Amino acid sequence: MIRLFVLDDLDTNAAVAVTPEQAHYLANVMRLGVGDELALFNGRDGEWRARVASIGKRGCAVQPVERTREQTVGPDLDLVVALVKRARLETIVEKAAELGARRVRLVVTERTNADHTRVDRLQAIAVEAAEQTGRLDVPAVTAPAKLAGLLADWPPGRPLMFCDEAGDAPPALAALAGRGRGPWALLIGPEGGFSPAERTAIRALPAAVPVGLGPRILRADTAAIAALTLWQAALGDLSDA
Amino acid sequence: MIRLFVLDDLDTNAAVAVTPEQAHYLANVMRLGVGDELALFNGRDGEWRARVASIGKRGCAVQPVERTREQTVGPDLDLVVALVKRARLETIVEKAAELGARRVRLVVTERTNADHTRVDRLQAIAVEAAEQTGRLDVPAVTAPAKLAGLLADWPPGRPLMFCDEAGDAPPALAALAGRGRGPWALLIGPEGGFSPAERTAIRALPAAVPVGLGPRILRADTAAIAALTLWQAALGDLSDA
Numbered sequence: 001m002i003r004l005f006v007l008d009d010l011d012t013n014a015a016v017a018v019t020p021e022q023a024h025y026l027a028n029v030m031r032l033g034v035g036d037e038l039a040l041f042n043g044r045d046g047e048w049r050a051r052v053a054s055i056g057k058r059g060c061a062v063q064p065v066e067r068t069r070e071q072t073v074g075p076d077l078d079l080v081v082a083l084v085k086r087a088r089l090e091t092i093v094e095k096a097a098e099l100g101a102r103r104v105r106l107v108v109t110e111r112t113n114a115d116h117t118r119v120d121r122l123q124a125i126a127v128e129a130a131e132q133t134g135r136l137d138v139p140a141v142t143a144p145a146k147l148a149g150l151l152a153d154w155p156p157g158r159p160l161m162f163c164d165e166a167g168d169a170p171p172a173l174a175a176l177a178g179r180g181r182g183p184w185a186l187l188i189g190p191e192g193g194f195s196p197a198e199r200t201a202i203r204a205l206p207a208a209v210p211v212g213l214g215p216r217i218l219r220a221d222t223a224a225i226a227a228l229t230l231w232q233a234a235l236g237d238l239s240d241a
Numbered sequence: 242m243i244r245l246f247v248l249d250d251l252d253t254n255a256a257v258a259v260t261p262e263q264a265h266y267l268a269n270v271m272r273l274g275v276g277d278e279l280a281l282f283n284g285r286d287g288e289w290r291a292r293v294a295s296i297g298k299r300g301c302a303v304q305p306v307e308r309t310r311e312q313t314v315g316p317d318l319d320l321v322v323a324l325v326k327r328a329r330l331e332t333i334v335e336k337a338a339e340l341g342a343r344r345v346r347l348v349v350t351e352r353t354n355a356d357h358t359r360v361d362r363l364q365a366i367a368v369e370a371a372e373q374t375g376r377l378d379v380p381a382v383t384a385p386a387k388l389a390g391l392l393a394d395w396p397p398g399r400p401l402m403f404c405d406e407a408g409d410a411p412p413a414l415a416a417l418a419g420r421g422r423g424p425w426a427l428l429i430g431p432e433g434g435f436s437p438a439e440r441t442a443i444r445a446l447p448a449a450v451p452v453g454l455g456p457r458i459l460r461a462d463t464a465a466i467a468a469l470t471l472w473q474a475a476l477g478d479l480s481d482a
Contacts, residue, residue, distance in 0.1 A: 094460075099455075133457040171481065172479070173414075173479075214473060215478050216340070218339055226340070226479075229467040238413070238455040240455075240456070
């Protein structure tokens with residue numbers, strides 16, 4: 001079943017207009033016609049069975065028919081990740097969507113060699129991954145912010161799992177054992193790691209929970225995916241039967 | 242420090258010839274000259290500090306100077322993975338090297354639409370990832386085999402963690418709790434999943450340990466990385482302090 005994320009409200013009162021890209025996908029890639037079925041979600045109204053109401057050169061309208069899943073949201077989990085090379089950053093965003101992060105917050109550190117990225121493109125990747133993975137919301141990708149400012153404003157009630165390559169941190173599952181669910185964040189550094197001053201600043205944060213990810217050096221995308229997996233298995237929905 | 246995997250024995254008696262690709266990398270990319278240092282490993286003799294002995298158009302020789310790490314091997318962990326699209330298969334092999342699998346065994350299933358792949362290219366990716374991740378061996382990538390034959394010959398002493406999307410399997414950490422270390426394997430299906438007959442055959446295997454990977458549908462590469470991470474955290478070296 002094709003699943004599309006839309007911005008409009010979903011109810012039986014009105015057909016929903018999809019984007020030109022979605023219309024192209026439905027008409028030309030999947031070759032849907034009027035009356036064919038698909039699923040819609042918008043992050044608020046659950047998942048709906050819907051039918052193509054019109055399709056043509058001037059766009060495509062889809063009529064919601066019946067709500068098939070109530071809206072749910074996953075854990076309140078932010079992935080805070082340094083700007084890394086484009087291909088690996090795109091992988092990270094895709095996997096964050098598949099592994100149930102609620103937000104991807106981009107961060108500029110001393111050893112990142114970029115201070116901007118195509119956030120709109122990353123957001124589109126998050127949408128596509130959310131459509132495929134079956135979740136009912138889409139992780140928000142936020143524009144890059146500087147690490148210092150992020151740490152200065154860090155909310156004390158949101159523990160920050162800090163994947164600390166340099167260190168003596170306990171293994172992730174041991175560090176997370178017995179911790180509460182609720183708001184959390186994961187912090188992944190750039191390929192060159194955090195600077196010593198940055199490490200000190202992060203570790204000084206009361207919310208910081210340093211963890212180790214094993215004896216090998218992990219690329220940033222591997223570290224992000226491993227951290228998401230371990231957090232979800234320890235405190236999130238990968239541990240639910 | 243540059244790390245290179247070589248096939249020759251490592252000792253102080255003889256210089257080691259590197260491949261033409263490695264010579265190009267040392268001379269033209271990293272611009273090393275005679276006397277510059279790098280590290281060598283071969284999967285048997287530990288890690289060696291070495292010096293460039295000669296470098297030029299006819300190749301490059303590197304002289305081992307001193308052993309800096311004793312040989313170690315990680316867990317006896319096979320990743321058995323269906324042939325999926327090339328880019329995702331390459332990601333899987335890279336991540337298997339970073340996350341400490343000892344072998345990557347390719348498998349052809351009913352829903353894979355390929356029965357061959359460039360194994361030499363995948364092996365080269367495994368070498369490069371092993372060089373970067375700091376391990377002292379390289380996972381072997383084996384040529385594709387049919388799932389039915391693989392199951393028929395399955396060694397009873399090697400538990401097979403079966404990532405079962407379709408099912409009612411317990412979460413991975415719960416399924417692995419209390420299990421022994423020793424030889425293990427992880428089985429990851431193709432994008433379209435295993436067929437019902439294949440699922441039945443896998444589950445009928447006495448060695449099979451079905452596990453779930455959470456409420457979302459994961460792409461094959463995400464499932465492979467998550468499975469490697471969870472196994473290493475439960476029974477492997479991601480749980481060692």
